[in-house]
Amino acid sequence: MATYLEFIQQNEERDGIRFSWNVWPSSRLEATRMVVPLACLFTPLKERPDLPPVQYEPVLCSRPTCKAVLNPLCQVDYRAKLWACNFCFQRNQFPPAYAGISEVNQPAELMPQFSTIEYIVQRGPQTPLIFLYVVDTCLEEEDLQALKESLQMSLSLLPPDALVGLITFGRMVQVHELSCEGISKSYVFRGTKDLTAKQIQDMLGLTKPAMSTQQARPVQPQGQPFISSRFLQPVHKIDMNLTDLLGELQRDPWPVTQGKRPLRSTGVALSIAVGLLEGTFPNTGARIMLFTGGPPTQGPGMVVGDELKVPIRSWHDIEKDNARFMKKAIKHYEMLANRTATNGHCIDIYACALDQTGLQEMKCCANLTGGHMVMGDSFNTSLFKQTFQRVFSKDFNGDFRMAFGATLDVKTSRELKISGAIGPCISLNVKGPCVSENEYGISGTSQWKICSLDPTTTLGIYFEVVNQHNAPIPQGGRGAIQFVTQYQHSSTQRRIRVTTVARSWADAQNQFQHIEAAFDQEAAAVLMARLGVFRAESEEGPDVLRWLDRQLIRLCQKFGQYNKEDPSSFRLSDSFSLYPQFMFHLRRSPFLQVFNNSPDESSYYRHHFARQDLTQSLIMIQPILYSYSFHGPPEPVLLDSSSILADRILLMDTFFQIVIYLGETIAQWRKAGYQDMPEYENFKHLLQAPLDDAQDIMQTRFPMPRYINTEHGGSQARFLLSKVNPSQTHNNLYPWGQESGAPILTDDVSLQARP
Amino acid sequence: MAELYVKPGNKDRGWNDPPQFSYGLQTQGSSHKRTPLTKRVAAPQDGSPKVPTSEPFTGTPPVGPPPLLTKTTGPPLGGNSSPLRVEPASSSVTCETMLEDVLGPLEQALEDCRAHTQKQIFDDISRRLALLQGQWKSEKLSVPVRKRMALLVQELRNHNWDGADDIHRSLMVDHVTEVSQWMVGVKRLIAERRSLPSGEAAEEKPTTTEENEVISSLSATL
Numbered sequence: 013m014a015t016y017l018e019f020i021q022q023n024e025e026r027d028g029i030r031f032s033w034n035v036w037p038s039s040r041l042e043a044t045r046m047v048v049p050l051a052c053l054f055t056p057l058k059e060r061p062d063l064p065p066v067q068y069e070p071v072l073c074s075r076p077t078c079k080a081v082l083n084p085l086c087q088v089d090y091r092a093k094l095w096a097c098n099f100c101f102q103r104n105q106f107p108p109a110y111a112g113i114s115e116v117n118q119p120a121e122l123m124p125q126f127s128t129i130e131y132i133v134q135r136g137p138q139t140p141l142i143f144l145y146v147v148d149t150c151l152e153e154e155d156l157q158a159l160k161e162s163l164q165m166s167l168s169l170l171p172p173d174a175l176v177g178l179i180t181f182g183r184m185v186q187v188h189e190l191s192c193e194g195i196s197k198s199y200v201f202r203g204t205k206d207l208t209a210k211q212i213q214d215m216l217g218l219t220k221p222a223m224s225t226q227q228a229r230p231v232q233p234q235g236q237p238f239i240s241s242r243f244l245q246p247v248h249k250i251d252m253n254l255t256d257l258l259g260e261l262q263r264d265p266w267p268v269t270q271g272k273r274p275l276r277s278t279g280v281a282l283s284i285a286v287g288l289l290e291g292t293f294p295n296t297g298a299r300i301m302l303f304t305g306g307p308p309t310q311g312p313g314m315v316v317g318d319e320l321k322v323p324i325r326s327w328h329d330i331e332k333d334n335a336r337f338m339k340k341a342i343k344h345y346e347m348l349a350n351r352t353a354t355n356g357h358c359i360d361i362y363a364c365a366l367d368q369t370g371l372q373e374m375k376c377c378a379n380l381t382g383g384h385m386v387m388g389d390s391f392n393t394s395l396f397k398q399t400f401q402r403v404f405s406k407d408f409n410g411d412f413r414m415a416f417g418a419t420l421d422v423k424t425s426r427e428l429k430i431s432g433a434i435g436p437c438i439s440l441n442v443k444g445p446c447v448s449e450n451e452y453g454i455s456g457t458s459q460w461k462i463c464s465l466d467p468t469t470t471l472g473i474y475f476e477v478v479n480q481h482n483a484p485i486p487q488g489g490r491g492a493i494q495f496v497t498q499y500q501h502s503s504t505q506r507r508i509r510v511t512t513v514a515r516s517w518a519d520a521q522n523q524f525q526h527i528e529a530a531f532d533q534e535a536a537a538v539l540m541a542r543l544g545v546f547r548a549e550s551e552e553g554p555d556v557l558r559w560l561d562r563q564l565i566r567l568c569q570k571f572g573q574y575n576k577e578d579p580s581s582f583r584l585s586d587s588f589s590l591y592p593q594f595m596f597h598l599r600r601s602p603f604l605q606v607f608n609n610s611p612d613e614s615s616y617y618r619h620h621f622a623r624q625d626l627t628q629s630l631i632m633i634q635p636i637l638y639s640y641s642f643h644g645p646p647e648p649v650l651l652d653s654s655s656i657l658a659d660r661i662l663l664m665d666t667f668f669q670i671v672i673y674l675g676e677t678i679a680q681w682r683k684a685g686y687q688d689m690p691e692y693e694n695f696k697h698l699l700q701a702p703l704d705d706a707q708d709i710m711q712t713r714f715p716m717p718r719y720i721n722t723e724h725g726g727s728q729a730r731f732l733l734s735k736v737n738p739s740q741t742h743n744n745l746y747p748w749g750q751e752s753g754a755p756i757l758t759d760d761v762s763l764q765a766r767p
Numbered sequence: 768m769a770e771l772y773v774k775p776g777n778k779d780r781g782w783n784d785p786p787q788f789s790y791g792l793q794t795q796g797s798s799h800k801r802t803p804l805t806k807r808v809a810a811p812q813d814g815s816p817k818v819p820t821s822e823p824f825t826g827t828p829p830v831g832p833p834p835l836l837t838k839t840t841g842p843p844l845g846g847n848s849s850p851l852r853v854e855p856a857s858s859s860v861t862c863e864t865m866l867e868d869v870l871g872p873l874e875q876a877l878e879d880c881r882a883h884t885q886k887q888i889f890d891d892i893s894r895r896l897a898l899l900q901g902q903w904k905s906e907k908l909s910v911p912v913r914k915r916m917a918l919l920v921q922e923l924r925n926h927n928w929d930g931a932d933d934i935h936r937s938l939m940v941d942h943v944t945e946v947s948q949w950m951v952g953v954k955r956l957i958a959e960r961r962s963l964p965s966g967e968a969a970e971e972k973p974t975t976t977e978e979n980e981v982i983s984s985l986s987a988t989l
Contacts, residue, residue: 154780161943161944161947162943164939164943164947164951165939165940165943165947167951168935168936168939168940168950168951168954169936169939169940172958192887192888193887248958251951251954251955252888252891252892252895252951252952252955255947255948255951259947259948388781389780389781389782389784390777390780390781392777392780393776393777393780393781393784394774394776394777394781394784394785394786394787395776395781395784395785396781397787398785398787398788398793401793401940402793405793406794582812583812584812589809589812590807590809592810593809593810627805631805634807636804636805636806636807638804642833642834646804648804648806648807648808649808650808650810651807652810663804665804669783670785681832681833684832686832686833691835692832692833692835694833694834695833695834698833705804707773707786709804710785710786710788711788711792711793716785717785718782718783718784718785719776719783719784719785719786720783728783737810
């Protein structure tokens with residue numbers, strides 16, 4: 013139904029929300045029969061250039077167990093100046109400031125178009141943002157030079173009052189004291205021994221009571237415009253000295269003998285960084301940015317030994333339980349990640365090396381705190397340099413696109429409970445009437461903490477319908493959910509964004525077609541995929557695939573129209589037509605198939621999948637394929653081998669790669685140089701069109717994708733061939749000898765295969 | 768004013784390294800002229816892949832030339848000249864950017880800050896301006912860097928601090944290897960000059976004699 017697509021799109025644009033079902037089955041039994049759970053993808057800080065924030069405190073429900081925020085769904089008695097909370101039905105008095113409101117003079121938060129509204133609030137002193145660079149010096153000269161230059165460049169991109177610090181590591185870990193005068197000093201730690209937070213703070217001299225800047229809470233004495241410590245100084249004060257300090261960084265001096273890896277103490281370096289921030293600036297926005305050029309080989313958190321002849325673990329090793337260091341390393345980094353998240357800080361990992369760097373063990377640092385994970389081949393590549401630049405990109409207001417220390421609180425009307433969330437967050441363990449016994453993702457709570465987020469960060473939130481079967485549909489016919497996100501804006505203001513949404517209940521028996529028509533197959537696919545990827549972290553791969561297949565079969569049984577014993581009669585309505593191919597491509601995707609990827613690569617792909625918004629997540633599940641030809645404007649084509657034709661150019665976007673593929677005839681024409689002849693100028697334009705579209709995508713995507721420009725028969729064409737559905741393979745060439753499209757050499761099952 | 772260009776990625780160090788966009792191109796955001804490529808096609812429900820409308824490929828024939836350019840056929844054009852095409856460097860500088868034109872105003876601005884800036888910072892900035900001078904004289908700075916520095920001092924002269932700051936950022940992003948050693952001094956100079964109480968700084972006198980005096984006196988101290 014065209015109207016539902018519009019409805020879905022409008023709601024996404026306004027509230028940053030996509031539900032799997034937009035008409036809700038009214039009983040628990042019916043909801044479970046729907047197979048796909050009632051769930052939503054929610055982008056807490058969706059960019060809303062048209063939404064000016066209001067500069068007052070939100071009005072809260074006075075019931076202590078509720079505290080919902082005043083919203084357009086509340087009933088209001090303008091004469092008596094009362095409002096009824098739509099979640100707990102408590103009647104509340106408006107505060108005195110609202111004395112002048114009336115039907116024609118409504119406050120913004122009551123107007124329907126402000127279902128999403130942002131408040132700027134004063135909550136204590138505004139603390140500056142903090143950036144702590146943790147830099148690996150066991151790099152090749154060329155790489156170290158490129159990294160140094162990127163870090164120097166970043167000083168020009170940071171806000172002038174942000175605090176910045178530097179820790180370098182190799183065999184030892186050095187914490188640099190930043191000062192404007194005299195000789196630069198640093199504190200050196202052994203890379204082999206882990207220290208507790210208190211030990212670190214003692215050794216750095218952070219616990220002396222005489223120094224007022226080392227208090228646990230950042231208190232602002234009068235007249236002091238900012239707070240800092242010896243290790244974290246404001247950019248505007250320290251930029252010249254830090255530029256010089258970075259310029260003078262040398263490679264780790266400890267010699268590396270033939271056949272050995274450099275001794276890299278990543279685990280201790282991170283531990284010191286976390287302890288330093290814990291002791292100086294807890295509960296304020298901070299990024300620990302780890303730059304590493306190889307795996308940790310020493311101390312706690314080591315991932316591989318220093319003998320090159322012992323390779324770093326592969327999936328095969330992990331499956332055979334042959335990864336010696338993995339469990340201990342994961343434990344170390346999980347401990348650090350949890351502490352960091354509790355302090356409201358985040359950890360970014362920028363890993364550039366040709367071999368693995370231990371992302372599989374360190375991934376929790378980025379995943380639990382909302383930090384970035386960037387994987388490249390070298391620091392001297394455009395992929396790293398531009399991705400790093402984009403960390404500091406600004407929005408339409410000139411503010412950084414990063415936000416810190418967010419807490420997301422979800423409230424539901426009585427008929428719903430919260431089963432959990434999947435995304436870059438940790439649980440705040442807030443129990444309450446809204447919390448379900450089900451465990452989907454990070455569960456057992458109605459509040460989560462996202463220490464670092466940007467306008468595309470998206471959580472998958474899963475719900476349970478708890479109404480009993482045959483219970484009447486609740487009064488008003490609609491269920492409601494409110495999302496309250498409190499966070500530190502990049503301008504250091506504290507803000508609260510409130511989104512309140514409602515959807516109609518429907519009786520699954522008599523209103524089945526309404527529920528069916530309001531199914532959002534794109535959101536459902538991504539939400540199921542997130543569940544699958546979450547499971548894949550702890551379950552065996554084949555079990556996850558079996559689960560996914562079972563869900564697909566059950567869904568098709570419930571919603572498909574078919575005649576028994578006649579497979580060719582099977583039909584799905586429009587609102588379900590894309591869902592099977594999403595599931596097909598999901599099964600083959602690197603999120604669920606670890607074959608042909610290293611553990612680090614799998615961790616990298618899964619990290620990005622678990623936080624992107626719907627459009628980008630869908631691209632990851634089923635890449636976009638557009639075809640360019642002389643026959644008309646560029647058109648989307650089926651991700652199938654039949655779309656690979658000699659006279660077409662294909663543009664494929666998998667999110668991580670942009671592939672441009674020239675069909676055989678096009679490639680021959682290009683080789684012959686027709687594009688340089690004036691009478692064939694349209695051919696020149698044809699060649700250019702996909703390049704321009706690719707540029708458009710690459711100009712804004714984070715992280716920067718790889719760029720592959722290839723043609724029929726080229727070795728790089730494998731990126732395209734491995735993604736398309738192999739409807740023609742060497743096994744099923746048409747008997748009359750003619751084939752359309754290019755056969756794919758695979759034994760993989762095609763989407764159309766029937767038992 | 769910022770340059771908009773695209774350089775190829777570093778294929779030696781990274782496989783399939785994407786192209787590098789200039790600072791100007793990145794900050795201007797994506798052009799909205801193109802429709803976003805987000806549509807998909809449903810698989811046919813009867814089980815067979817769609818038969819393509821073009822001729823089937825039949826082995827390895829020698830293929831004829833592409834369709835000739837006619838008035839109406841052909842794919843729609845993007846309109847704007849996309850920097851992804853490799854274009855020659857933007858318009859060659861008709862007049863050489865002179866070192867004095869750049870260094871003079873910078874040193875003047877520094878002098879204006881003398882009273883309000885700590886000596887140490889003053890010396891640090893001076894040292895970096897000397898570095899700039901040295902690199903310029905020994906031909907180590909490329910034409911785009913020199914051109915943009917001229918634009919930067921122009922912004923500085925017009926008291927357009929944000930503009931000058933933006934140009935400094937664009938130089939740091941696009942040409943970090945050439946400018947990193949001294950650009951942070953220029954950045955600090957802009958910040959110091961900006962924070963001066965207004966009206967205190969000496970008026971810009973366009974007489975060449977005074978500029979020459981400033982240059983000669985400062986180069987004597989360097």
